[in-house]
Amino acid sequence: MKVYEALAEAFVHEGTSDVFGMMGDANMHWMNALHQRGVRLYEVRHEGSGLGMADGWARTAGRPGVVTTTSGPGVSQLATSMLCASRAGTPLVAFCGETPVGDETAVQYLDQRRFAAAIECDFVHVSRPDLAEEAVQRAFYTARTRSRPVMLSAPFDVQVKDFEDAGPYTPSTDLIGHARLLPDPAAILRAAELVQASKRVVIIAGRGARLAGAGEQILRLQEQTGALLATTLQAKNWLCEGNEHHVGISGLFGSKVAMELLQEADCVIAVGASLNHYTTEHGLLFPDASYVQIDTSPNLVMGHGKAADVYVQADAVTAVAELSRVLDKRPAGAQGFHTPEVRSRLAAPLRAPAEYHAEPGRLDPREVIHVLDAEIPPEIGLVLGSGHQTDFGTMLFQRSRDVLSNYGMFGAIGQAPLLTIGSVVADGGKPAFVVEGDASFLMHLSEFETAVRYGLPVLVVVMNDEGLGAEYHKAKAKGLDPELAVIPTPELGAVAVALGGGGATVRTTAELTAALSDYVRSPRPYIIDVRITRNVLSVPYRRLQYGEDV
Known part of the structure; x- marks a missing residue:
């Protein structure tokens, strides 16, 4: 050998x-x-x-x-x-x-x-x-x-x-040992005391909790404590199905209602979430809260440079279950956020304005996301890229589906379609779709041919504003010439067909719906080149570039 x-x-x-x-x-x-x-x-x-x-x-x-x-x-x-x-x-x-x-x-x-x-x-x-x-x-x-x-x-x-x-x-x-990491009973007791003394509890579930399969335990703890449930970006829309007190993402990509409610918290329980500066808005999102953090790491410093008031090093399933068990022995707490008033505020779905921006030959990106979410079955997983155009999807996708996000990972564009191809292979060829900007997708266009060669049912939705979207809007905000960030692109639907896949370039919602129907009916390597307007700014950029309260 x-x-x-x-x-x-x-x-x-x-x-x-x-x-x-x-x-x-x-x-x-x-x-x-x-x-x-x-x-x-x-x-x-x-x-x-x-x-x-x-x-x-x-x-x-x-x-x-x-x-x-x-x-x-x-x-x-x-x-x-x-x-x-x-x-x-x-x-x-x-x-x-x-x-x-x-x-x-x-x-x-x-x-x-x-x-x-x-x-x-x-x-x-x-x-x-x-x-x-x-x-x-x-x-x-x-x-x-x-x-x-x-x-x-x-x-x-x-x-x-x-x-x-x-x-x-x-x-x-x-x-490697495969036993779950058990929590320190003393730490669980301190956490229970802190939670019991609180009136407005928020649970933040992260990727670690999702990978551990701690959903059932988290939902029980939420019911016990009257808590709002939020997620990190990496666990977007997890446990939202039928959950009247799910507020979505905690942080920059959260809705205005979510931000207002989360600021009322006096206790945050983080499960498998690092509580980085994105999730906590550098600590500003939870100004009066104490923190209980559950994670398998020995300890974690949060996004505002502090350690949690109670840190429990343990597996998410066992730690949350044990915390619930201890809380069961104590007097029932206040109803917390589980009130008719809070439910009423959360009942209105997070959606774009009723009147979308009209522009000949270009769609409003908010309307695009609404159509994608409605037309693509929830069993088809989603991968989100990075950059301005994918901010719309990061905020506005609402259906419960598997979500993988590349946001914040070194700030590199172009990675999401690659992640999608690998994810489809790992998932046994199950269809998945990725939402990416035009500059990002063109960076690795040749790999669409790889998907075609191996028959991988990857749908690439290109949010195409024919430019470097993030730089275009940042330049406008800074008084620079935004036209320097404009880069015309070819018809990517035709490129997809030339490479052996399916494809369409769409400029109306009817064309988008038809293309989605074609893919869903027969999943295969497919590109939908969606021409979108540059005249709509995403909520995160409105917050970051102009300080708007939206």
């Missing part, structure tokens, strides 16, 4: 089923060995795109995604996507080929250890044949336990050497 075969075998034992990337001299032997072992290989058009897909795969599957590159430039292409994955806390292993050990004159030589540090991922080096299995085990162990990307760098000359099999491989999963 060769080292590259041992490496491939170890990846299989770690549960690797899908690998994204590009083949080159320094990883082709390893990829061939994976193929022989039944692993599905997805050849992409850019190495960074492959990492973005592995990122989306990992976020959906809940286990480490895998990307591969050849040496040197193949590795350097990973930079932006790797930083996004690192900031998102995505478990991921990048198998990177490397030039022969010690040959700094090689054309593709790169100090990959230093590069890995610069792009914020861990580094594991296959320095000798006998260390091959240990390197794979360590890479996956780190990815799983620290929830972060790891670069596994394998010099080509080491890969082709003989490997002496020392016995059965022990996967990293065998080294």
